[in-house]
Amino acid sequence: MEKIKSFIHSKYYIELLIASILFIVAFATNSMIEVIIALLYFIIMLEVVRAVMSFVREKQIQIIFLINAFIILALREFIVNVVKINKEEITSIDALLSSSTNFHILIFGGVLLFLFVLRWLSIITSPDKIS
Numbered sequence: 001m002e003k004i005k006s007f008i009h010s011k012y013y014i015e016l017l018i019a020s021i022l023f024i025v026a027f028a029t030n031s032m033i034e035v036i037i038a039l040l041y042f043i044i045m046l047e048v049v050r051a052v053m054s055f056v057r058e059k060q061i062q063i064i065f066l067i068n069a070f071i072i073l074a075l076r077e078f079i080v081n082v083v084k085i086n087k088e089e090i091t092s093i094d095a096l097l098s099s100s101t102n103f104h105i106l107i108f109g110g111v112l113l114f115l116f117v118l119r120w121l122s123i124i125t126s127p128d129k130i131s
Contacts, residue, residue: 037076043072044073047068047069047072048066048069050065051066064126070115071112071116071119074111074112078109081108
């Protein structure tokens with residue numbers, strides 16, 4: 001009973017309700033990927049606005065917001081390339097490199113890894129974290 005009270009008090013039910021409604025609508029209309037891509041665009045806009053507002057308030061750019069936006073943008077491109085565009089089989093390294101779509105997927109994977117390393121470095125070198 002205590003867990004239910006904690007769940008209701010924390011308002012996680014709102015997130016669960018919104019996610020459930022979005023899932024049901026996307027599943028019913030057979031547009032799961034389009035809903036995910038639209039939500040990723042929304043998150044990108046949130047991160048860009050966050051970066052701009054941070055700059056306006058503090059007169060400095062917090063790189064973490066921009067890196068987050070680029071990570072989400074790269075994830076969106078990765079999802080589009082893997083799910084919507086790619087219709088080819090990857091049976092060998094030669095097949096991976098010979099197809100331009102598969103090559104783009106490989107490049108986006110590398111970009112994602114680079115951005116995650118950059119994000120990690122920005123977190124550990126942040127002036128807020130240095131004591």
